[in-house]
Amino acid sequence: MSNVHNFSAGPCILPQEVFEKSAQAILNFNDIGLSILEISHRSKDFVAVMDEARAIVKRLMKLGDDYEVLYLGGGASLQFLMVPFNLLKTKAAYLDTGTWAAGAIKEAKMVGEIDIIASSKADNYAYIPKDYEVRSEYDYFHCTSNNTIYGTQMKSFPKVDTLMVCDMSSDIFSRDIDFSQFDLIYAGAQKNMGPAGVTLVVVKKSILGKTDRVIPSYLNYQQHIDKESMLNTPPVFPVYASLLTLQHLEKNGGIAAAEQRNISKAHLLYDEIDRNPNFETFCRAEDRSLMNISFKLTDESKKDAFDAAWKAAGISGLNGHRSLGGYRASMYNAMPIESVQVLVDVMSSLK
Numbered sequence: 001m002s003n004v005h006n007f008s009a010g011p012c013i014l015p016q017e018v019f020e021k022s023a024q025a026i027l028n029f030n031d032i033g034l035s036i037l038e039i040s041h042r043s044k045d046f047v048a049v050m051d052e053a054r055a056i057v058k059r060l061m062k063l064g065d066d067y068e069v070l071y072l073g074g075g076a077s078l079q080f081l082m083v084p085f086n087l088l089k090t091k092a093a094y095l096d097t098g099t100w101a102a103g104a105i106k107e108a109k110m111v112g113e114i115d116i117i118a119s120s121k122a123d124n125y126a127y128i129p130k131d132y133e134v135r136s137e138y139d140y141f142h143c144t145s146n147n148t149i150y151g152t153q154m155k156s157f158p159k160v161d162t163l164m165v166c167d168m169s170s171d172i173f174s175r176d177i178d179f180s181q182f183d184l185i186y187a188g189a190q191k192n193m194g195p196a197g198v199t200l201v202v203v204k205k206s207i208l209g210k211t212d213r214v215i216p217s218y219l220n221y222q223q224h225i226d227k228e229s230m231l232n233t234p235p236v237f238p239v240y241a242s243l244l245t246l247q248h249l250e251k252n253g254g255i256a257a258a259e260q261r262n263i264s265k266a267h268l269l270y271d272e273i274d275r276n277p278n279f280e281t282f283c284r285a286e287d288r289s290l291m292n293i294s295f296k297l298t299d300e301s302k303k304d305a306f307d308a309a310w311k312a313a314g315i316s317g318l319n320g321h322r323s324l325g326g327y328r329a330s331m332y333n334a335m336p337i338e339s340v341q342v343l344v345d346v347m348s349s350l351k
């Protein structure tokens with residue numbers, strides 16, 4: 001065990017068991033005498049990995065056969081483009097809650113017409129807009145469940161009369177929600193489910209094939225579904241490490257148990273921020289994220305002392321996003337509460 005407490009926003013902490021099993025698979029995968037890095041993605045050993053990696057997502061999310069699970073390249077960023085390519089006919093509605101949401105909007109505008117139906121940009125994304133209506137004329141509604149940079153999270157999702165698409169990159173598998181309210185979910189793996197290099201897409205099959213647009217093969221969800229996520233060589237190692245992470249989650253009580261742990265961790269830190277006059281969050285209390293806690297010093301002159309103290313305590317990855325400054329404690333599923341306690345102790349001893 002290392003004594004470093006990794007609060008990095010992504011790529012991020014993963015369970016120790018995942019590191020050990022991944023390392024073993026690089027040396028000798030499934031005892032076949034070969035590395036997972038050198039076997040064919042069409043071999044029986046790897047096809048079994050992909051099949052289980054797809055199946056476990058549906059089990060954890062309690063989704064039925066009307067959904068398909070894909071592991072794709074290109075990051076969540078490519079999904080910003082793939083979503084409108086596959087779903088946009090005339091107009092889509094986007095909720096602008098941060099830099100990533102704005103990125104999704106920018107890409108979608110290259111494909112067709114977009115309405116930003118609500119935005120908190122004017123307040124530096126310090127809250128989640130709630131006063132908006134998604135009319136049924138829209139082909140779909142796109143939202144971002146957790147805003148990694150600002151530390152805000154949607155606590156509930158609107159009832160909409162159209163398709164609902166969600167970028168869950170930074171809070172996927174962190175809380176027990178009704179996943180069947182979404183028609184398409186995507187997430188870059190590197191925030192809460194695996195290493196960088198693979199992106200999870202969960203899509204309801206019946207929503208596809210409704211646009212006349214010519215869709216290039218790699219951008220076409222249906223082609224990936226037809227080829228069972230092996231349209232081209234998949235990122236085999238990130239898929240395997242993601243499977244290990246999800247197996248670890250399933251063994252430890254699934255999403256509901258992870259949510260309880262995440263709530264305890266977040267409360268521990270928010271309670272300290274609220275108690276301690278040296279600190280404050282960037283965002284409004286009602287929208288605070290369980291995953292990424294962005295906060296700042298109330299008195300900048302204490303910066304050197306605080307930075308020295310958390311570094312001395314073995315804390316890593318606490319600097320805020322470059323666009324916001326301050327600090328960000330990312331507390332993904334794999335972060336133990338003991339590490340949060342170390343941070344809280346450092347904060348409470350700051351004079």
Ligand SMILES: *Cc1c(COP(=O)(O)O)cnc(C)c1O
Nearest residue numbers: 075076077100148167169170188
């Ligand atoms: C990190 C992040 C992205 C970008 O993910 P990539 O996989 O790097 O493209 C998109 N959306 C959210 C919410 C993120 O946190």
